Structure formats: structure tokens, C-alpha cells
Amino acid sequence: xxxxxxxxxxxxxxxxxxxxxxxxxxxxxxxxxxxxxxxxxxxxxxxxxxxxxxxxxxxxxxxxxxxxxxxxxxxxxxxxxxxxxxxxxxxxxxxxxxxxxxxxxxxxxxxxxxxxxxxxxxxxxxxxxxxxxxxxxxxxxxxxxxxxxxxxxxxxxxxxxxxxxxxxxxxxxxxxxxxxxxxxxxxxxx
Numbered sequence: 001x002x003x004x005x006x007x008x009x010x011x012x013x014x015x016x017x018x019x020x021x022x023x024x025x026x027x028x029x030x031x032x033x034x035x036x037x038x039x040x041x042x043x044x045x046x047x048x049x050x051x052x053x054x055x056x057x058x059x060x061x062x063x064x065x066x067x068x069x070x071x072x073x074x075x076x077x078x079x080x081x082x083x084x085x086x087x088x089x090x091x092x093x094x095x096x097x098x099x100x101x102x103x104x105x106x107x108x109x110x111x112x113x114x115x116x117x118x119x120x121x122x123x124x125x126x127x128x129x130x131x132x133x134x135x136x137x138x139x140x141x142x143x144x145x146x147x148x149x150x151x152x153x154x155x156x157x158x159x160x161x162x163x164x165x166x167x168x169x170x171x172x173x174x175x176x177x178x179x180x181x182x183x184x185x186x187x188x189x190x
Contacts, residue, residue, distance in 0.1 A: 053152050055170060059084070059163045062148045064115065064141035067127060072141050074113070075167070081110045081189050083182065084161040086149050088117045089130040091157040093176035098134050100179040105138060108186055117157065118144040164189040 051058045059082075061075045074082070085101060087094035098114075105112040114136070116127050124142070131140060143149050152161065155174070162171035162185045170189045177185075 053161070053169065053172070055172065057169055058167050059161060059169050060151050062151065064143060064148060067116070067131060067140040067142060072113070072139060074163075077111050077113075078167055079165050081165050081186065082163040083110055083112045083186075084115065084152075084163060085112065085158055086115050086117060086143070086152065086154045086160075087158045088120050089126050090120070094158045095130075095134075097158060097176040097178070098136060098138075100177070100182060102134070102136055102138060103179055104182045104186070108183065110186055112138045113141060114138040115141045115143050115148060117146065117149055117154070118142040119146045162186070162189060 049058065051060050053060065059074060061073060063071060063073045066072050074084070083101070083104065085097075087098070089095075101112050101114065104110065118124065118127065121127055127140070127142070130136075141148075152159070158176060159174050160172070160177060161169050164170050171185045
């Protein structure tokens with residue numbers, strides 16, 4: 001019996017040591033990567049120009065026509081912080097967050113681009129009715145061929161990208177956000 005307890009204690013200690021070693025190594029590797037990235041930025045004098053949909057990458061530019069018939073490009077908003085939101089009228093969480101998005105744009109120095117996934121809608125009139133019903137004044141680009149949502153790999157509705165004034169993605173989330181969470185993410189951006 002004493003041997004079994006001793007073996008269990010030794011195995012537990014050995015397991016803990018292995019666990020600690022593995023996670024400490026991963027944390028150290030992450031810190032090294034961060035330090036290397038910082039050095040690369042400092043050595044080159046500028047940040048990477050990599051375009052992508054992950055945090056710290058430059059958000060892919062796009063051009064779409066808005067519900068009002070105007071052409072809009074993401075690059076038109078360089079120098080401003082942008083909340084890029086993908087939504088549809090039939091999506092209950094999208095409906096729930098729209099009033100908060102309206103309030104967010106009104107109260108903060110941010111441009112909300114509410115990209116409607118038009119290809120998933122029954123017709124364009126549904127989108128206009130939705131916007132009118134909620135008294136939305138957000139810029140509403142229409143992704144009628146799903147080209148932009150595919151490029152941004154939108155898998156769930158709503159999906160939101162917070163993009164800083166340099167065009168870099170700072171935050172990505174799937175699902176509805178409330179006003180306070182939007183403000184929190186906004187304040188963490190440049």
C-alpha cells in the first residue's frame with residue numbers, strides 16, 4: 001500500500017514537471033516570437049505590409065455598392081478607425097446588435113461599415129425595410145456575390161472586424177456585441 005502511494009506521488013510529480021516544462025516552453029517561444037517581431041519592426045522602421053484577416057495584418061481592401069447606390073472602399077477610411085460588420089436581416093443576433101452599432105458610431109469617432117450579406121437575402125427590399133425599420137444611418141455596403149465575406153472568411157453571422165487607423169485588424173469576433181464591448185475594443189485601438 002505504501003509503495004502504491006509513493007508511486008502515485010512520484011508519478012504525479014513527474015506529470016506536473018512535464019506539464020510545467022511544456023507550457024513554460026510554449027510561453028517562452030511566444031515571448032521570443034513577440035520580441036523577434038518587435039525587432040523586425042524596429043530594424044525595418046515600419047510594420048509588415050502583410051494583408052490578411054488575422055490580428056495585426058492589414059485588412060483586405062474591397063469595393064462595394066451601398067444601399068444608397070454609392071461606391072465605397074475600405075481604403076477610403078484610411079486614417080479612421082473602422083468597425084467592419086457582416087450581417088443579414090434574417091439573423092436575430094444581427095438585429096439585436098444593430099441599435100448598439102448605430103449608437104457606437106454616433107458617440108465615437110468610428111466609421112461603421114455594416115456589410116449586408118445580400119446573396120443570402122430573399123431580395124433587396126428586405127434589406128431596405130430592415131434599415132428603415134431600425135432607423136439606421138450606417139453605411140451599408142451590399143455584398144451581393146459574397147466576394148468580400150468569402151475573402152474575410154465569414155462563417156457565422158454577425159462577424160465583426162475592428163480595424164485601426166492604419167488599416168490593421170485589431171480585433172475579430174463572431175456573434176453579437178453590445179455597446180459597452182464595442183467601446184472597450186474601440187479604446188484599445190489607435
